[in-house]
Amino acid sequence: MSIDRETARRVAKLARIKVEEGDLDALAGEFNAILGFVEQLNEVDVEGVEPMVSVTPMRLKRRQDAVTDGGYQEKILSNAPDAREGFFAVPKVVE
Amino acid sequence: MSSLNTLTLADAREALRSGDTTSAALTRACLDAVEAASALNAVVHPTPDLAMQQAEAADARLKAGDAPSLCGIPLGIKDLFCTRGVASQAASGILEGFRPEYESTVTTQLFEAGAVMVGKLNMDEFAMGSSNETSVYGNVVNPWRRGNDDTALTPGGSSGGSAAAVAADLCLGATGTDTGGSIRQPAAFVGITGLKPTYGRCSRWGIIAFASSLDQAGPMAKTVRDCAILLQAMAGHDPNDSTSADLAVPDFEAMLTGDIRGKTIGIPKEYRMDGMPDEIEALWTEGRTMLEDAGAKIVDISLPHTKYALPAYYVIAPAEASSNLARYDGVRYGHRAKLGQGDGITEMYEKTRAEGFGAEVKRRVMIGTYVLSAGFYDAYYNRARKVRTLIKKDFEDVFAQGVDAILTPATPSAAFPLGQEFDDPVQMYLNDVFTVTVNLAGLPGIAVPAGLDRQGLPLGLQLIGKPWEEGELLNIAQTIEDRAGFVAKPAKWW
Numbered sequence: 047m048s049i050d051r052e053t054a055r056r057v058a059k060l061a062r063i064k065v066e067e068g069d070l071d072a073l074a075g076e077f078n079a080i081l082g083f084v085e086q087l088n089e090v091d092v093e094g095v096e097p098m099v100s101v102t103p104m105r106l107k108r109r110q111d112a113v114t115d116g117g118y119q120e121k122i123l124s125n126a127p128d129a130r131e132g133f134f135a136v137p138k139v140v141e
Numbered sequence: 142m143s144s145l146n147t148l149t150l151a152d153a154r155e156a157l158r159s160g161d162t163t164s165a166a167l168t169r170a171c172l173d174a175v176e177a178a179s180a181l182n183a184v185v186h187p188t189p190d191l192a193m194q195q196a197e198a199a200d201a202r203l204k205a206g207d208a209p210s211l212c213g214i215p216l217g218i219k220d221l222f223c224t225r226g227v228a229s230q231a232a233s234g235i236l237e238g239f240r241p242e243y244e245s246t247v248t249t250q251l252f253e254a255g256a257v258m259v260g261k262l263n264m265d266e267f268a269m270g271s272s273n274e275t276s277v278y279g280n281v282v283n284p285w286r287r288g289n290d291d292t293a294l295t296p297g298g299s300s301g302g303s304a305a306a307v308a309a310d311l312c313l314g315a316t317g318t319d320t321g322g323s324i325r326q327p328a329a330f331v332g333i334t335g336l337k338p339t340y341g342r343c344s345r346w347g348i349i350a351f352a353s354s355l356d357q358a359g360p361m362a363k364t365v366r367d368c369a370i371l372l373q374a375m376a377g378h379d380p381n382d383s384t385s386a387d388l389a390v391p392d393f394e395a396m397l398t399g400d401i402r403g404k405t406i407g408i409p410k411e412y413r414m415d416g417m418p419d420e421i422e423a424l425w426t427e428g429r430t431m432l433e434d435a436g437a438k439i440v441d442i443s444l445p446h447t448k449y450a451l452p453a454y455y456v457i458a459p460a461e462a463s464s465n466l467a468r469y470d471g472v473r474y475g476h477r478a479k480l481g482q483g484d485g486i487t488e489m490y491e492k493t494r495a496e497g498f499g500a501e502v503k504r505r506v507m508i509g510t511y512v513l514s515a516g517f518y519d520a521y522y523n524r525a526r527k528v529r530t531l532i533k534k535d536f537e538d539v540f541a542q543g544v545d546a547i548l549t550p551a552t553p554s555a556a557f558p559l560g561q562e563f564d565d566p567v568q569m570y571l572n573d574v575f576t577v578t579v580n581l582a583g584l585p586g587i588a589v590p591a592g593l594d595r596q597g598l599p600l601g602l603q604l605i606g607k608p609w610e611e612g613e614l615l616n617i618a619q620t621i622e623d624r625a626g627f628v629a630k631p632a633k634w635w
Contacts, residue, residue, distance in 0.1 A: 049511075053511075054507075057507045057510050057511045057514070058507060060510045060514060061463065061494075061503075061506050061507045061510040062467075062470070062487070062490040062491050062494055063491060063494045063495050063498070063503050063506065063507065064488075064491035064492050064494070064495035065495070073504075073507070076504055076565065076566060077504075077507070077508060077511065079565035079566060079567055080455060080504075080508055080565075080566060080567060081508075081511075083451075083452055083455065083567045083570075084452045084455055084456055084521065084525075085452075086448070086449060086452045087449060087452050087453060087456070087521075087524050087525060087528055088524075089449075090446070090449055090524075090527075090528050090531065092524060092527035092528065092531070095527040095530050095531060096527070096530055097523050097526030097527045097529075097530065098526045098527075098529040098530045098533065099526075100354075100384075101340050101354060101529075101533065101581075101582065101583030102339070102340055102341050102384075102386065102583050102608065104341070104384070104386065106383050106384075107380070107383060107387070109380070118242070121242040122242075122473075124240075124242060125238075125239050125240065125241075125242075125473065125474035125475070126472070126473055126474065127471060127472075127474075127475070127476070127477035128477065134472050134473060136472055136486055136489065137480060137484060137485050137486050137488075137489055138485065138486075139485070139486050
């Protein structure tokens with residue numbers, strides 16, 4: 047299947063990456079090159095094969111459901127582009 | 142001693158313990174080398190003050206007779222590792238100015254073992270690349286050249302800064318990370334040794350994530366023994382990474398006996414690629430002979446799904462990356478775009494990510510978004526995960542037949558020129574054709590320098606081992622190192 051300009055626009059939107067109108071065709075071309083390469087996977091017989099979830103056969107560890115960390119608001123906010131009064135600040139979200 | 146920075150890690154350890162030198166002197170030698178090597182662009186955030194403090198602390202410990210394995214050893218740390226108070230931005234513009242308030246588990250363990258950090262090392266942006274050309278800091282230049290030809294060559298990627306720094310003696314060893322070959326391919330391109338451990342051997346906590354089911358940290362160093370010493374300090378269970386294995390870490394260095402008699406080494410026929418340079422083919426045959434001479438039994442094996450590894454990788458890795466990189470939104474850290482009148486939060490996300498990410502990262506995030514999107518998830522992502530199961534099974538089958546390790550070339554070519562034009566992104570992806578299977582199967586793999594090509598560039602061999610058998614793998618690699626006798630160094634031009 048081939049990715050057209052509209053699909054490229056939709057994918058960019060889903061990924062929340064602004065792509066200029068003039069760059070959409072080139073982007074669609076690159077997607078097609080990569081997806082064309084990936085098409086080879088259709089040659090493989092995967093009937094009855096489980097999709098891999100974990101590469102090492104390990105049981106994930108469980109831990110106590112308890113608060114073991116936290117209490118450093120300043121450190122959390124120290125790298126924020128905009129932090130005010132102990133919060134991350136963003137443009138207005140609610141009208 | 143005029144060139145302390147050229148010592149191997151093991152020799153430096155002896156010199157420090159015996160009192161022949163001090164960490165301060167050794168660290169100073171490395172810092173001077175870093176300063177003189179700006180043309181390589183390998184060290185992007187030098188940390189000389191921190192390094193000298195750590196060196197003095199290490200000298201005090203050495204004097205007190207309390208010297209852990211890496212006490213006083215200067216290392217370089219890939220920019221992907223979060224280091225407290227020191228810029229850690231995965232070579233991306235989107236993490237501009239980010240200074241972590243915490244330390245990754247791997248670097249914590251290295252510092253506890255006494256290591257000194259000379260600085261943060263260049264890499265491909267978010268570890269996505271095979272030539273170190275996607276970095277926001279600019280290209281790393283390989284210290285090696287083709288004879289007298291001054292064409293700038295790639296050090297490989299993504300751990301290109303780590304590779305160049307070790308090869309140019311700017312530090313005694315470095316950390317790398319490997320998602321599809323990012324330790325082994327650059328190690329091969331600069332004539333050093335690089336090990337990707339079994340998935341889960343080293344904690345991923347505090348390492349900026351690319352593709353979480355494939356990422357694994359590992360050592361890059363001048364010798365196999367140095368890699369063993371570094372891995373010892375980097376490995377181990379970490380409650381902060383639920384995928385880190387709760388297994389005892391063996392004494393890797395003690396396992397370097399040089400005795401591989403009776404071991405069975407597999408040679409996979411699928412790794413003989415069309416158009417592979419005859420020198421690489423010849424090197425592979427030499428490697429086979431070296432192991433045979435050392436008493437190993439060589440068998441021909443088949444890993445039938447090999448050709449599907451790269452396509453599966455280019456679904457799974459972008460899918461995971463699109464999810465992992467969703468966190469870069471201009472809210473909590475790093476870059477935020479300047480907003481126009483009337484721009485809301487969606488414009489903030491879209492502009493921030495457009496400005497902050499480079500072209501290759503955007504491409505992969507969008508490919509990942511596409512293969513995970515409604516209607517395509519089964520056709521791409523689930524199919525790739527099924528193929529991944531089959532690729533892992535290929536390896537399980539040959540190990541069940543009694544194969545102890547697998548010998549392959551490390552890369553399909555020697556280092557190529559920076560700035561080389563490719564028809565499409567897939568051409569660059571082919572660099573990882575021999576290494577990517579190992580990540581998909583979660584296995585340990587090591588690249589060892591084994592010879593030079595006609596133009597005088599290093600070539601490496603790869604050994605692939607059974608899960609958790611890094612000790613045995615290092616021992617077999619030691620056999621190749623001993624027999625290949627690779628001692629060549631790049632002629633200093635920088």
